[in-house]
Amino acid sequence: MPGGSFNSAALAEEVDVVIARANGSKLYDSDGREYIDCLNGSGPMVLGHARPEVVEALRKAVECPSNFYVLNETGIALAEKMVEAIPCAEQLKYGLSGSDATFFAMRLARAYTGRTKILKFEGGFIGVNDYALMSVTPATDAVYPTPVPDSAGIPTALQDQVLIAPYNDLATTVAIMEKYQSELAAVIIEAQHRSIEPAPGFLEGVREAATRRGIVLIFDEVVTGFRLAFGGAQERYGVLPDLATYGKIVGGGLPLSAVVGKAEIMDLTNPRKSSSPGYSYISSTMSGNPMAAAAGLATLNVLSQPGTYERLYELGDRFRKGTRAAFERHDLPVQTLGSGPLAQLVISDKPVTDYRSSTLGDKALHKKLIDAIVARGVVTHGKFYFSLAFSDADIDQVVSVIDDALTAILKNRQNLKHRD
Numbered sequence: 335m336p337g338g339s340f341n342s343a344a345l346a347e348e349v350d351v352v353i354a355r356a357n358g359s360k361l362y363d364s365d366g367r368e369y370i371d372c373l374n375g376s377g378p379m380v381l382g383h384a385r386p387e388v389v390e391a392l393r394k395a396v397e398c399p400s401n402f403y404v405l406n407e408t409g410i411a412l413a414e415k416m417v418e419a420i421p422c423a424e425q426l427k428y429g430l431s432g433s434d435a436t437f438f439a440m441r442l443a444r445a446y447t448g449r450t451k452i453l454k455f456e457g458g459f460i461g462v463n464d465y466a467l468m469s470v471t472p473a474t475d476a477v478y479p480t481p482v483p484d485s486a487g488i489p490t491a492l493q494d495q496v497l498i499a500p501y502n503d504l505a506t507t508v509a510i511m512e513k514y515q516s517e518l519a520a521v522i523i524e525a526q527h528r529s530i531e532p533a534p535g536f537l538e539g540v541r542e543a544a545t546r547r548g549i550v551l552i553f554d555e556v557v558t559g560f561r562l563a564f565g566g567a568q569e570r571y572g573v574l575p576d577l578a579t580y581g582k583i584v585g586g587g588l589p590l591s592a593v594v595g596k597a598e599i600m601d602l603t604n605p606r607k608s609s610s611p612g613y614s615y616i617s618s619t620m621s622g623n624p625m626a627a628a629a630g631l632a633t634l635n636v637l638s639q640p641g642t643y644e645r646l647y648e649l650g651d652r653f654r655k656g657t658r659a660a661f662e663r664h665d666l667p668v669q670t671l672g673s674g675p676l677a678q679l680v681i682s683d684k685p686v687t688d689y690r691s692s693t694l695g696d697k698a699l700h701k702k703l704i705d706a707i708v709a710r711g712v713v714t715h716g717k718f719y720f721s722l723a724f725s726d727a728d729i730d731q732v733v734s735v736i737d738d739a740l741t742a743i744l745k746n747r748q749n750l751k752h753r754d
């Protein structure tokens with residue numbers, strides 16, 4: 335594997351780990367070393383590892399570990415559960431990854447509107463398809479709405495199809511929507527964008543501007559869905575999109591994703607109407623496969639129990655409060671982004687409201703900190719995903735590791751200064 339990684343992220347070589355097994359809030363590497371897991375599979379494992387209800391559902395499903403392609407009972411049961419829980423969902427179509435879901439949703443919006451351009455927000459990660467990988471981590475401040483591709487190999491023609499706006503800047507966003515309205519099919523947004531809270535009125539303003547101009551509003555709920563609330567970000571913020579994309583949690587750790595939304599739009603994927611002009615081709619061999627659906631359904635069943643979200647929010651708040659106190663002890667500023675079981679740190683005294691303000695933090699210190707906490711037994715790639723398996727003591731241990739790592743880094747810095 336190039337760089338010894340399955341993904342686009344790699345831990346520092348000296349702290350790289352190979353996972354052998356996992357249970358609850360803990361991971362164990364090939365040498366038997368225990369870690370607290372703040373990565374949780376990059377989000378799907380919101381219940382923690384080997385949660386008995388999920389294991390039991392998979393044990394039953396594995397008696398016939400098949401894919402059917404046509405409808406199956408478990409896939410239908412999960413779809414029903416999702417449509418019941420998600421405020422904007424009238425119908426659903428499955429995919430396998432979050433990137434599938436955002437790709438399908440953008441195509442669907444184009445089919446529905448007959449327009450081609452997509453507006454996304456600077457710094458927003460909405461998957462790895464060619465439309466999505468624009469201005470996720472631009473190194474330069476391009477003039478809005480010009481996109482900066484994040485990867486080589488993306489057709490240059492697509493740069494013309496993606497418009498970039500600054501998150502939380504309603505005036506600039508609406509001005510771009512207005513200027514391009516006759517070509518703009520969709521606005522796709524993470525309502526809580528990269529753990530940054532929406533400013534009061536921002537989502538409502540985007541919703542209103544989209545409705546007025548016949549633009550499809552897509553909420554990317556791959557991270558926020560079933561995490562910020564059972565009904566996702568749309569429930570938490572009380573703003574309804576036309577379409578929403580789901581991944582991560584809904585497969586319970588197995589590959590499964592979905593596009594949901596208004597029946598009027600979703601029906602364009604109806605294969606019984608494939609000869610009609612607006613037909614939008616959305617399909618996948620493993621769509622709704624019963625193994626992933628069983629894991630997803632068992633996960634949602636646990637999440638729908640009373641008290642779940644109160645507990646997830648308690649855990650996140652305990653982490654944010656403890657981390658702020660740890661930074662204060664070291665006389666360092668920190669912004670603790672995110673709400674509920676999601677957190678991200680920016681080492682800065684400036685409030686973070688969008689991508690550009692998120693880049694003002696001390697990135698070198700942040701990288702050192704992440705490497706140092708992994709070396710001390712806490713796994714994360716920079717974002718913290720907490721699970722229901724966490725105890726208060728786990729959170730306190732993570733905070734204490736952050737504190738200890740900061741002590742070591744600052745001491746090292748001091749020594750280097752003396753040597754100079």
Ligand SMILES: Cc1ncc(COP(=O)(O)O)c(C=O)c1O
Nearest residue numbers: 431432433459460461556557581
């Ligand atoms: C908001 C958001 N959308 C889409 C995706 C893509 O999901 P996947 O990695 O399953 O393709 C991610 C992945 O982290 C994400 O964070």
